[in-house]
Amino acid sequence: MTLCVTVSGALASEILVVQSLRSPLYDEALRGLKESLPARSRTLVLSDYADPDLPRVVREERPRLIVAIGDTALSALRKVRGTPVVSLMALGLGNHSGLAAGVGLAVKPEQYLAVAKKLRAHRIGIVYDPSRNEWYLKLARQAARQHGVDLVTREVHDPRQTLAQLESLKGKVDALWLLPDPTAVTGETLEAYFLFSQSQAVPVLSFSAMHLKLGALVALEVDRFDLGRQTGEMAQQLLQGVVPDPALAAPRRVTLKVNDAVARRLNYPTELIQSLTRK
Structure with missing residues (x-):
């Protein structure tokens, strides 16, 4: 029509x-x-x-x-x-x-980085497509310098590159930060992030509460x-x-949600996890 x-x-x-x-x-x-x-x-x-x-x-x-x-x-x-x-x-x-x-x-990068600092994550891995999110990474890098956090980034231009780039982050990051990036985070690649989290014992910070049941520790979800x-x-x-x-x-208006089961698996103290959602 x-x-x-x-x-x-x-x-x-x-x-x-x-x-x-x-x-x-x-x-x-x-x-x-x-x-x-x-x-x-x-x-x-x-x-x-x-x-x-x-x-x-x-x-x-x-x-x-x-x-x-x-x-x-x-x-x-x-x-x-x-x-x-x-x-x-x-x-x-x-x-x-x-x-x-x-x-x-x-969500503002500062909000993710504030959570990462509370989790004592100083090296944060990000897999992203620069054609979609370079503008956001520029903001994130500026905020990371102010928070004393290192961003360990990997670029992908095709979803098929994601697994290899995740593999290259092993032993080099304390957390993974998922961006709403339709190249880097797809239905086919999503599981790989949580398998990485389990094998490397590092938390995943995500943009969607739906990812909590898959294994993310924290989600910052937009109202x-x-x-x-x-x-x-x-x-x-x-x-x-x-x-x-x-x-x-x-x-x-952004809501922070936590997967308590993942927090226990990663041995985070209860008081620390409670502090994430405390106003």
Whole structure:
């Protein structure tokens, strides 16, 4: 199905929401967005169409602002000119230029590093794809220097390289830090990180609570509903003629979760583990 939708001027929306695909995760963020953004909006889901002509839709609907949910939507809007774009739930927020504002999915590196220091991990291994996450590694390296932590990094450009790069980290790291990187962390490679954790007796710090049951010690998980609210507040500022500061932000509400069984296996004291979640 080819996308070509015209909305009459009387019913035209102030906000055009372009969503990458239908997903409960995106829907949760969208609910938060709409709660904090009272302007009239219309949502267009890209996966419903074979050949979406977004520049034409924007020209005909003339929204005051566009919200892109997910990386696919953000990439599809690169050819749109003249209308401010706000990003929500994009992994590669730092790789996109020309955005009016946005809130990424990546938790501030300082939050992971604070956990690592409490765990007495001074050498942290990271496997990543530079084409996707070099912008984040730049921030992480700066924060690591301030925390007195060494990042031992390995680059991959194909998921098949991940196992060999993990092997090269044996005996050289005190912890593994998983990034939301679709090249380095896939369904096929995920198990290897936890096998490494078991064989090397080092903790895994992850971005997803789903990884706790697989063997991660700690997960720093983003509140997706609040992520939408945060983005909506920034969009509302733009509609009022105010430039958000900062224009590109990290999630403000993050929940730290711990796998107590893994903590016991790695012989961490109970008091230390409790201190991780203490406010």
